[in-house]
Amino acid sequence: MSARLGGLRVLLEVGVALLLGLALGAVLMALWGYDPWKAYQALFQGALGDRFGIANTLSRATPLILTGLTFAVGVRAGLFNIGAQGQMILGALVAVLIGGLLDLPPGLHLPVTVLGAMLAGALWSLPAAFLKLTRGVHEVISTIMLNWIAYWFTGYVVIAYLSQGRRSLQVDPTARFPLIMAGSDLSYALLLSVLLAGLVYWALWHHVAGYELRAAGLNPEAARYGGVRPNRSLVWAFLLGGLAAGGAGAVEVLGRLPFAITNDLSNLGTLGFDGIAVALVGRNHPLGILLSAVFFGALAAGRTMMGYRAGVPFDMIQIVQGVIILAIAAPEMWRIARLRPRRARTPAAAGPAGTGTEGTEGGEGGERERERRQA
């Protein structure tokens, strides 16, 4: 029944959850003696108060869209792919290598660098696909390990071969994304993210490969019965996710200071893992992810202002924002938890918020098939 939720109801649900989260955060702040009203005002002002705030929000959202897509595509194919972090890191490394070491003409340098980074991300998703298909290794295990390999390998390369002080060398200006708005760090990287979100949407809902991918995600047996090759769909899901995650690394390195990777990789942060939350809140749908990433971007953009204007300490800000995010993700998490016993094979695959199983023939066919089998 919940799978029949419409887009409006999803937004309503998110709205209510958001209000609850805000209220809970306000209570917390009030309990510790900070003015919640002032704090939220500062948050809003920092994130959406003027065009610079909005630019900051969108800039923060840019990489999150991409890593959100990685997780969502995985979920659609019945995977729990948490490898975005490692793929993003390797994408960033390749972006630094091509962007900083190769001399290419201005018009060519940026696209080549971005493409290289995306391919690196895709390449790094293949071991997980290979292990799953040939040895049945669960992707959660393999991607976690691949993440660490990427992390330490990149740290090693940065420190041993690319180091300039506390960061790697910077990418050439020709390989950087041009700014959309001066005085902010919003660059045309946003365009790349939105385009990729559109591409994923098109591939998943308007292309036969995407149809097969979703069918395989809902029920591989039924899909196979219907002539789909689930293994091929699975590889596609890994590759597509890897492309997006690699792009996230490129966007971060080519889109803003320090235009490099710091020795401890701290400027790449946990963009890959953040993508999981973004996808969850965005109900694993490219359009939902766009909105959700903007929401996360707004939280990040408004964070500093909460301290600067409202005097809320940083730890408290993190707690309050954590509460808000939890509240918003709660309905989806609850749904997944409730569905789990029925859908042992693909726990998160249902994307039941309606934005997911679009009611296309394939999705329903798959579901009917599964229900018949259970009956």
Place this chain on the structure above:
Amino acid sequence: MRSWRVLTLGVLTLAGLLGVWGLDAGQTAVGQAQGAICLYFDQTGPGDLSFNDMALLGAQRASEAFGLELRTATAAGEASYLPDLQTFARSGECLVIIGVGFLLFDALPEAARQFPDQKFAFIDGPSFDLPNLLGVLFREQEAGAPVGVVAALVALANGDSLIGAVAGAEIPPVWRYEAGYRFGAHWAVDWYNRHVGEGASIEVRVPYTGRFDDPALGKTTAEALIREGARNLLGIAGGTHLGMFDAVEEAARAEGREIGPPFAYGADAAQEYVKPGFILASGRKRVDVGAFEAVRRALSGEFGGDILLGLKEEGTGFSTVQDVKTFIDLAVQAGYPLDGTPAEVLHKVIQARISVPAYVWVALDEFQSALKAGEITLPEADTPEQIAEVRERYP
């Protein structure tokens, strides 16, 4: 069908966002006549009982002395450095924006270039020849060296031939600390061989953790050093070396001691009160003096260039008992849980200092006087090549 509804909603939301964009709120608030002191921390932030807290302390003093409002913010991560600095500059409310921490190396000069009418100060970093950016640098060698002297002599007195340090990231301010520490240790060995014993030698081991905010990592690093036989450890890793203090205390207590050895040495602040009896002394880097000076200069009009704070300017040095007292008071004010009453803590700190041979303090005096008189030149360590040379020369 449903996808169209979502699409419409998405488009509407984006349109709404763009609408707000057009409004642009016209925010160029003039603020008060003089503006606030705006203190911006990198993501390590205050609460380290050391570098960052001292910057805050100096800014607080300046705020009281000059009657200025104080605003602080901590970065959420590297990605927010530049937008945050841009936001502060754009608000027009800051007399001076003080960036605290070497990590702001790329963002601070970029912001200063974009806002030539806004004054910026860079604690721990240079001015990049920008007229509106004040570089506040320290001669950390002069804080590390006296600690090296004391650590080496205490080690020799206890029959050790190894001392160590838990370092943060490989950046010039930490290198300078390390260079001083190594130099001081080897100076002390010479002094010891001349005045106390013969044929003594010391090795200095300085592992870099790469982090300033990871006490757990600091603890395991220190435990490894202690196992290797280094029982005098300097912390030059900000919040990370708070874990080193724990490791040293545990090692001493495991041997049934209420006062070291092993001994830890703090950095920047007089950190003895954190583990009284187990932290013998601290290298002082007066970040508070630097922050205060940045505000003073912003008010006086003589701005820009680099200021270098060393022993002569009371910007660096070795912690005195008076310093320890000051920081105990501050800890009490901040609500930091002391190990006993303030008097007991101070007593234990002094007890620790008495527990080591008196000649340690004689040697320290001699070293400090010679340093002040310019008879000793400490090695430079601003580049990877320089610190590599120091490491080779003072192993």
